[in-house]
Amino acid sequence: MRETAKTMALRLNAAEYAHLCRQAEVTGLKKEPLVRQLIMGVNLRPRPPDAYADLLRALSAIGNNINQLAHQANARGAATGDEITEALHLVRQATRLVRERL
Structure with a gap:
């Protein structure tokens, strides 16, 4: 399992949270890994179709x-x-x- 050095609370309004959920669904990632990837500057792409x-x-x-x-x-x-x-x-x-x- 991933070792977590720091924890951070993030407050989002309803529109921001909805956008985050849509992006997680499109990329096939869970929300936390999605945010980590975005912070690291990774260019995320949609998950390929099945x-x-x-x-x-x-x-x-x-x-x-x-x-x-x-x-x-x-x-x-x-x-x-x-x-x-x-x-x-x-x-x-x-x-x-x-x-x-x-």
């Missing part, structure tokens, strides 16, 4: 498949028409996933 992790996994798998096709083509010195078609299909699938999720 679909972002799924998209990264899918793109990683597609990239792995394309890499395997490229490795086979490099080992033989050429790519077959089927391998090129498969690679093109995978790139189109990746593009479709990105457009659907973002």
Whole structure:
């Protein structure tokens, strides 16, 4: 657990507190860590959507498949028409996933 050297009370009006709560929700942080990050000058960004992790996994798998096709083509010195078609299909699938999720 984090060692706390100093404690500070912070008084906020209703609008300030509501804004702090909205920012905590947007960033995915709890209020105290959010305030600490802001004090330290960290540029906070919104939490990525839940679909972002799924998209990264899918793109990683597609990239792995394309890499395997490229490795086979490099080992033989050429790519077959089927391998090129498969690679093109995978790139189109990746593009479709990105457009659907973002």
